[in-house]
Amino acid sequence: MNPDDIKSIQSHAEDQMKKAIDHLEVELVKIRAGKANPQMVDGITVDYYGSPMPLNQVSNISVMDARTLSIQPWEKNMLQPIEKAIIAANIGIHPQNDGNIIRLFLPPLTEERRKDLVKKCHGEGEHSKVAIRNIRRDAIEHIKGLQKNGLSEDATKDAEANVQGLTDKFITTVDKHLSLKEKEIMVV
Numbered sequence: 549m550n551p552d553d554i555k556s557i558q559s560h561a562e563d564q565m566k567k568a569i570d571h572l573e574v575e576l577v578k579i580r581a582g583k584a585n586p587q588m589v590d591g592i593t594v595d596y597y598g599s600p601m602p603l604n605q606v607s608n609i610s611v612m613d614a615r616t617l618s619i620q621p622w623e624k625n626m627l628q629p630i631e632k633a634i635i636a637a638n639i640g641i642h643p644q645n646d647g648n649i650i651r652l653f654l655p656p657l658t659e660e661r662r663k664d665l666v667k668k669c670h671g672e673g674e675h676s677k678v679a680i681r682n683i684r685r686d687a688i689e690h691i692k693g694l695q696k697n698g699l700s701e702d703a704t705k706d707a708e709a710n711v712q713g714l715t716d717k718f719i720t721t722v723d724k725h726l727s728l729k730e731k732e733i734m735v736v
Contacts, residue, residue: 553694554707561687561711565680565718572676572722576729579665579672584617584654586610594626594633603633617652624648657733665733673726677719684715 577587586609593600603609607621607630619634621627627645634643634652644651657665688708695704 551703554691554699554703557687557690557694558707558710558714561683562714564683565714568676568679568683569718569721569725571679572672572725575672576669576725579668579729579733583614584611584652586617588617588639589619589634589637589652592633592637592639595629596626603630606630612651615654615656617654619643619650619652620648621650662733666730669726669729669733673722676722680715680718680722684711687711 574590577585578590586604589603589609592603594603594606596606603619606623606626607619610618610620612618619630621630627647627650630650631643631645634641634650641652641654644653688711691699691704691707691711694707695701699707
């Protein structure tokens with residue numbers, strides 16, 4: 549039995565768990581906390597001459613002030629398609645088109661809306677935790693497979709304990725991200 553097999557399983561599990569955290573970070577950035585942030589419109593695609601293009605590849609997106617995003621298309625004829633794409637994305641903000649640029653005014657968050665956003669954050673966190681637990685399950689199944697092929701019981705238990713330690717570490721990281729985002733959302 550090769551000890552590198554165990555290391556390989558553990559490092560693969562750790563890489564996958566890191567990806568789950570990276571995904572969570574991306575999703576949490578998209579949930580607005582009352583402040584304008586260009587990443588709020590990430591994921592919005594615009595019909596650019598018949599093919600879908602990310603909004604940030606057909607325009608310049610910048611923060612005008614704490615509650616306003618400005619979207620300056622590189623081509624003036626892209627104003628309408630950008631406006632339609634923002635409305636279709638249903639991000640809860642109605643675009644204001646002045647013929648040159650599009651402004652997104654973020655309304656102040658009500659207490660109820662803040663609580664909804666916190667729930668959405670916790671939902672994303674739960675998805676990440678499930679992904680991390682699934683990665684743990686797969687890693688432990690691989691380790692048990694190695695045990696059937698001759699890995700000692702002690703080595704199996706140690707390897708499983710290491711995978712569980714990784715899982716605990718990443719679940720704690722998810723909780724930290726959620727608590728920071730919740731504070732950011734709930735601050736008036």
